[in-house]
Amino acid sequence: MALAELNRLDEAIAILDQVVGRWGNSADPHLRERISKALLNKASALIQLSHREQALATYEEILMRFGSASDPELRRQAEIARLGKEDLETNLN
Secondary structure, eight states, X not given: OHHHHTTOHHHHHHHHHHHHHHHTTOOOHHHHHHHHHHHHHHHHHHHHTTOHHHXXXXXXXXXXXXXXXXXHHXXXXXXXXXXXXXXXXXXXX
């Protein structure tokens, strides 16, 4: 997220995509939490770039991957994604 702080959002998104691509299918609880956070950060960067449809798709990916997780932190992150998705949908209409 250092790239995002430097306003290098496109580069940040590319790195986050690499992280998800490399470790996104891991069953390791620690990695799953990091993947969820990476996707939340990606959605945030996409919103900053006004790529709202892509951000919506990213929120949907989080919900599909982690919406029914038993881990409390993953459920919390899925709830953040749900709220972000609802907010974007409201603002798109």
